[in-house]
Amino acid sequence: MGSKGPLPQRRAAHDGGSRAAPWPYLLVLVTVCRLAVAGWTPLAPDEVYYWTWSRALAPGYLDHPPMVALWIRAGTALLGDTALGVRLLGPLAVAVGSVLLWRTAEDLLPGRRAGVAAAVLANATLLFGAGSVMMTPDTPLLFFWTVALFGLGRVLATGRAGWWGLVGVAAGLAMASKYTAVLLAPAVLVWLLAVPSLRPWLRRPAPWLAVLAALVVFAPVLAWNATHDWASFVRQGGRVGDWQPGRALQFLGELLGGQIGLATPLLAVLFGAGIATSLRRARQRDPGWTLLAALLAIPSLVFVQHALGDRVQANWPSLLYPQAAIAAAGLAGGWLRLRAPAVGLGVLLTGLVWVQGIWAPLPLPRALDITLLRLAGWDSMAAGVAAAARAEGAGYVVADNYGQAAELAWWLPPDIPVLALDARWRWFDLPDAGSFVNGRKGLLVRSERRTDPPPAGDFAPVELSGLVERTRRGMVAESVRLYRVVGRQGDEPIVFMPQPRR
Numbered sequence: 001m002g003s004k005g006p007l008p009q010r011r012a013a014h015d016g017g018s019r020a021a022p023w024p025y026l027l028v029l030v031t032v033c034r035l036a037v038a039g040w041t042p043l044a045p046d047e048v049y050y051w052t053w054s055r056a057l058a059p060g061y062l063d064h065p066p067m068v069a070l071w072i073r074a075g076t077a078l079l080g081d082t083a084l085g086v087r088l089l090g091p092l093a094v095a096v097g098s099v100l101l102w103r104t105a106e107d108l109l110p111g112r113r114a115g116v117a118a119a120v121l122a123n124a125t126l127l128f129g130a131g132s133v134m135m136t137p138d139t140p141l142l143f144f145w146t147v148a149l150f151g152l153g154r155v156l157a158t159g160r161a162g163w164w165g166l167v168g169v170a171a172g173l174a175m176a177s178k179y180t181a182v183l184l185a186p187a188v189l190v191w192l193l194a195v196p197s198l199r200p201w202l203r204r205p206a207p208w209l210a211v212l213a214a215l216v217v218f219a220p221v222l223a224w225n226a227t228h229d230w231a232s233f234v235r236q237g238g239r240v241g242d243w244q245p246g247r248a249l250q251f252l253g254e255l256l257g258g259q260i261g262l263a264t265p266l267l268a269v270l271f272g273a274g275i276a277t278s279l280r281r282a283r284q285r286d287p288g289w290t291l292l293a294a295l296l297a298i299p300s301l302v303f304v305q306h307a308l309g310d311r312v313q314a315n316w317p318s319l320l321y322p323q324a325a326i327a328a329a330g331l332a333g334g335w336l337r338l339r340a341p342a343v344g345l346g347v348l349l350t351g352l353v354w355v356q357g358i359w360a361p362l363p364l365p366r367a368l369d370i371t372l373l374r375l376a377g378w379d380s381m382a383a384g385v386a387a388a389a390r391a392e393g394a395g396y397v398v399a400d401n402y403g404q405a406a407e408l409a410w411w412l413p414p415d416i417p418v419l420a421l422d423a424r425w426r427w428f429d430l431p432d433a434g435s436f437v438n439g440r441k442g443l444l445v446r447s448e449r450r451t452d453p454p455p456a457g458d459f460a461p462v463e464l465s466g467l468v469e470r471t472r473r474g475m476v477a478e479s480v481r482l483y484r485v486v487g488r489q490g491d492e493p494i495v496f497m498p499q500p501r502r
Helices: 024-042 045-054 067-079 083-087 089-108 115-124 126-133 138-158 161-176 180-194 196-203 205-226 233-236 245-263 265-282 286-309 316-329 332-358 370-375 377-392 402-411 423-427
Strands: 397-399 416-421 440-447 459-472 475-486 494-496
Touching: 024 045, 024 083, 024 089, 024 115, 024 196, 024 332, 045 067, 045 083, 045 370, 045 402, 067 089, 067 138, 083 089, 089 115, 089 138, 089 286, 115 126, 115 265, 115 316, 115 332, 126 138, 126 180, 126 245, 126 316, 126 332, 138 161, 138 180, 138 286, 138 316, 161 180, 161 205, 180 196, 180 205, 180 233, 180 286, 180 316, 196 205, 205 233, 245 265, 245 286, 265 286, 265 316, 265 332, 286 316, 332 370, 370 475, 377 397, 377 402, 377 440, 377 459, 397 402, 402 416, 402 440, 440 459
Parallel strands: 397 416, 397 440
Antiparallel strands: 416 494, 440 475, 459 475
């Protein structure tokens, strides 16, 4: 790909990982298992919400860029409106990304046989194991981030300028998946500046053309924001600069605990040691280790800064995991003895999450069973809501929580229109239901946890009708109140939710 640059380059060892030849077969087996779990596990509210995006495709959305919607649209075009259709590209992307991660580790850390270890360590984390069977913006983000990392490894190993083109396109696609991908650019700049042998790249057009390529790919998202009051940028940027010193230790502790959970404990220890090693080796200006250090340190500093003022969701630092796995795979000495138990524990915990999500055999307390709280009982709750709507003669069902509205639209029969009421829907190209509800009887669904009154400005009157529980094997995940309402033209946007074609 292109001509070689004038830089002294290293050749990655091409026999790295050859002693672990069975690993591609294991990857295929794991991918098949992930596809099966993806098809059997109920969809979470956020996933159905993103499926709603895929039925109203746009270059941008309030919460995130559009890539997750495009992936879901592609999957459902092949397999229909099913759980596996929504999630199809996730397990496949992780499989391809694992191969790229293997090659990248060989390029960045030649001679260490780090490739297979990096792929195995990454796949053993709960982030990859459970995250690969869920469809969120992190899924395409991690894939395209890994593609960009692969391109950087190829630049280092071959010295060919053409690989910068792949880096630029992948970076643009990663930013079109989630805005945190913008952290790739400063990390790469620090890398090029920090390693003397790489500084000549800054005088060549290839890296700057890569930046241009990324911006071209990302341009539709910019254009959407420019024509929608910069809504998505304002929403995400509004978190920057928060400062709550009184709760900073709590937020930092939650950030650390979340990563220990997503990595699984022993892998978190290996990743921590890999991060420390990359920072130490970066002081020696080793090109591969310095790239890993820059890609680990700069995003980490951003997340730590955010934790000084607000809670950092556990999945936000997911883009650290590919380079953390490579760094951990580069460890030597006594650390090697920790690999097998770390991978074994990660696989065990991932398997338990899979089994609990599908069959729920473990009698976990409600507060600790994330699969119950997020995944379970939506079909039975929708059946209860449908029965109540028919008994009340309601012409529609409406929810003012986006996740509940999405789940109801997914599960309710198509003869019962499902509407969503919330300010966020003004940014979506969904059919307006304002005139439809005006003067028409309906059923409002609200979580029992809500303490604020129903939106009387949009409905008059509002009368409590009953209660429906979302349960799994007798354990209540959530209770929702049902209200008889008569719609009227209010201030909040109200839209028709798309419903699956079955």
